[in-house]
Amino acid sequence: MSHPSPGAVLKAVSKGRGGIHVAHNKITAESETVRMPPPRTVVLPMQQHIGAPCTPTVKKGDHVDVGQVIGDSDKYVSAPIHASVSGTVTAVADVKLANGRMAPAVTIESDGLMTRWEGIAPPKVTDKAELIAAIRASGLVGLGGAGFPSHVKLNTPEDKPIDTLIINAAECEPYITVDYRECLENSWNIMGAVYTLADLLKVPNVVIAVEDNKPEAIRVLQSIADDDNNRGDTVKLMTLKSRYPQGAEKMMVLSATGRRVPAGGLPADVGCIVMNVASAAFVSRYLKTGKPLTSRSVTVSGDCIKNPMNVRVPIGTSVREIIDFCGGFTEEPYKILSGGPMMGQALVSTDVPLLKSNNAVLAFSKRGAGLKANRDCIRCGRCHEACPMGLIPTQIVKYANKRDAEELSKLGVSVCMECGSCAFSCPANEPLVQYMRLAKEIMREAGVK
Amino acid sequence: MNEPAKLTVSASPHVKGPATVTGIMFDVIIALCPAAIASVAIFGLRAALVIAVCTASCVAFEYLSRRIMKRSSTIGDLSAVVTGVLLAFNLPVGIPLWMCVIGSFVAIVIVKQLFGGVGQNFANPAITARIVLLVSFASAMTNFPLPKSVDAVASATPLATLAGFDRTADLTGQIDLYRAADKLPSFFQMIFGVRQGCLGETCAVALLIGAAYLIVRGVIKITIPFTYIGTVAVFMLIASRGDLTYTAYELMGGGLILGAFFMATDYTTSPVNTKGKIVFGIGCGVLTSVIRLYGSLPEGVSYSILLMNIACPLIEKATAPAYFGFVKKKKEKKPKEEKAEGGAKA
Secondary structure (H helix, E strand, O other): OOOOOHHHHHHHHHOOOOOEOOOOOOOOOOOOOEEOOOOOEEEEEOOOOOOOOOEEOOOOOOEEOEOOEEEEOOOOOOOOEEOOOOEEEEEEEEEEOOOOOEEEEEEEEEOOOOOEOOOOOOOOOOOHHHHHHHHHHHOOEOOOOOOOEHHHHHOOOOOOOOOEEEEEEOOOOOOOOHHHHHHHHOHHHHHHHHHHHHHHOOOOEEEEEEEOOOHHHHHHHHHHHHHOOOOOOOEEEEEEOOOEOOOOHHHHHHHHHOOOOOOOOOHHHHOEEEEEHHHHHHHHHHHHHOOOOOEEEEEEEOOOEOOOEEEEEEOOOEHHHHHHHOOOEOOOOOEEEEOOOOOOEEOOOOOOEOOOOOOEEEEEOHHHHOOOOOOOOOOOOHHHHHOOOOOOHHHHHHHHHHOOHHHHHHOOHHHOOOOOHHHHHOOOOOOHHHHHHHHHHHHHHHOOO | OOOOOOOOOOOOOOOOOOOOHHHHHHHHHHHHHHHHHHHHHHHOHHHHHHHHHHHHHHHHHHHHHHHHOOOOOOHHHOHHHHHHHHHHHOOOOOOOHHHHHHHHHHHHHHHHHHHOOOOOOOOOHHHHHHHHHHHHOHHHHHOOOOOOOOOOOOOOOHHHHHHOOOOOOOHHHHHHHHHHOOOOOOHHHHHHOOOOOOOOOOOHHHHHHHHHHHHHOOOOOOHHHHHHHHHHHHHHHHHOOOOHHHHHHHHHHOOHHHHHHHHOOOOOOOOOOHHHHHHHHHHHHHHHHHHHHHOOOOOOHHHHHHHHHHHHHHHHHHOOOOOOOOOOOOOOOHHHHHHHHHHHHO
16 A cells, blocks of 8 residues: 555545534643642542453552552453552442443552552563553553553554554644643654654554644644654654544544545554554653553643643542642533543543543533523534534434434444534534434444444 | 532533524525515515515414424524515515415415424425415416516516517517517616516525525525526526527526525425535426426426425435445345454454
8 A cells, every 4th residue: 555645635635524613722732731749549440441341450458559550351452450659459349430330440549659669660672562562561542532452553453554653633622732732741752652653563654643723733743853864754744624523533544644444444444553642652651661551641621620721640530639639610510521522521420530541621611511402403414514424413313213223324323433523513402422322322222233 | 629519411512513593594584684675675665564474474373383282482493484584585566465374374384383393394385385375376476566666568577478489589689679668677677676576586686695695604505506597597598599698587587596595495305415405406407497498387496496395305315425434335145244244343
């Protein structure tokens, strides 16, 4: 597979993209990431990724140090969980998660020392197999929000040659600025990861994709890429139009290469790997230090937060403590989200732990995120125009109400990534994303793919 | 910090775009204003009365029917106002007012509410009401008074006059002849709507200003009007063997501009996908042209839109766009396919 010319990419990309323009509200863009002091306790659920849950490897009363494995699984599609503070395990029991579900978790009471586990050492990585093993051991999952174990993503099968590695720094969700800060604060780590991954995975082309509303990030990354003369033009910095959902994996592949990931397929099917920029920077740090994924950056923002900022938080810290660290609320919040306003999850309580894949905590007043009564659909077709996947949500609603799994399958519901562009643009305020989930559930029940 | 007392949980997305149903309908009303003003200027104050009666009775029927059916009131979405104004635009200025009320009843109660209200009607309410009135009260519906400013002998509408022409002879010559005898309006009068016709359809300039507003505001796409008017233009050019004057008269003569921009683009009764819109527009154009050229009626805009409205679900089905990454399934025997899927899953 040869790399397509820029002209061909442009042609493929400009046609029928869908998407929406959404107010960026990146109010924390200039806020340098602040490291939060160790919380009193952390709660580490055993499933913070897509795939098999982990089994706790510690028991109540054990002493653990930062970076020690506390949960692991023998399944391949899974990622180990590490202690994010040093202290004593006080419970191994079910806890309530952000979505209201109960899940097994390990609770650690911090001793406030943040002692590093003595077993931490930089991994020895010389080829792809060692890299994959090291990344699995690091506990890395996609930090952009999906939470897919990174070692699975990078371990592409031999029969699918990869010619392009895409580092995703689009960050198209409003409010969130952690990836942007990562570009500015850890740009050398990002470039380090780019070179390491490109060499070990033998990927000839690397594209770092940034939306055009982040000129500073583009400038910094470009200057570093320009400094490195040995690489020629194998590493390209690509400026993408700011249009939600630009950062979605399939959109990203289309923007960077002009290729369309087939329905039901993965970027590897068209010779691409997409990796979040924060995940890439983590890989670079991990290969240098061996310190596994025990903390991450989150954007704390929204119109109810007193001091909106970016915070580096130990994983498992409760949302309540994170908000407290940012000065608490300015007024009674109406809705608290984990993740961005387009795809984030509304929290049932602030008493839930921050997971590896959570990139933001947003608190909104009724003004900011008030619900609107829905009216009858007028079939205006705005949902279809907005859908980046070219679906026709208004038809899907019709057949979901009829519970017609066959028709839903023909309409391609399974390619829906629930980006919310349809519901955002719906003048009748139809809960279209909910309908998409309902449609998928109807198809799953009927056994239709 | 204390735990917030009450948190709202809902499905994503948690922010909403600016578009609202009421806003869209309001934009359509704004777009209809130039033509409404023009109609009063051309046909006198009675035009305003017809518009007012149609609008008021449409809103009243919307309110009453929803109430009787024990459903929530929907007059706030302004769609009944749009229907009322459009219905009035499709009536001659001298129509008895009670007929306006009957038309409003057909539009709102029968075509719209009995099928489930906004978004559910199978045909455009205003067009259907016009057709019902036309077949019920043919003489009142085809009695087109002359504009106030014209002192000509009462005659037929431009389209009816054109329909009587011999298309094998020199058409421009015939038009000139009729114009000299004041039996056809001048080109200038045609553009500004100083001619006989339904009260909202005559002023091409006012309609185009409104249409431009709708397109700029993103309320309608130009696809349907463009393909519709384009198809009619092509047909008329062929039928008149390239006579531009005749074609221009045909395009501005009847309700084509009103129909193409304001009626055929009705969301509910036109396809949502672009390919479907093109088919829909061409279909309307073909039907209109065939009715005008070969039918016994001088005008065919409302019938063709109604027919295409009914075909809309079929068009949508036939032109369904491929979704992202759609792969054509290879023709395989069923058991094999299942096996392959199972394998991919494992």
